[in-house]
Amino acid sequence: MTIEGLQSGPELHPLQKAFVSESALQCGYCTPAMIMAANALINTEPEPNEDTIRENLANNLCRCTGYDRPVKAVLKAVKDMKENRNA
Numbered sequence: 001m002t003i004e005g006l007q008s009g010p011e012l013h014p015l016q017k018a019f020v021s022e023s024a025l026q027c028g029y030c031t032p033a034m035i036m037a038a039n040a041l042i043n044t045e046p047e048p049n050e051d052t053i054r055e056n057l058a059n060n061l062c063r064c065t066g067y068d069r070p071v072k073a074v075l076k077a078v079k080d081m082k083e084n085r086n087a
């Protein structure tokens, strides 16, 4: 799967939406890998904690964001996806 494959028609995936809403990207060079790594994590562990998310994203180098915002975005996506499952 590629970053484009996450999207469902015109609707962005919750991870993609959260990266935008949490301003988790600047140049965007690392963003596809960050999102795909987060998606792989969420597929095996739907509600990871912050430490697990940080560990999972650690192999993706970002020279812009300082990692806090991508982690915050993944936490937001996890929360949004949980709310959607419970709706």
Ligand code: FES
Binding pocket: 024, 025, 026, 027, 028, 029, 030, 031, 061, 062, 063, 064, 065
């Ligand atoms: S947003 Fe620029 S390298 Fe991550």
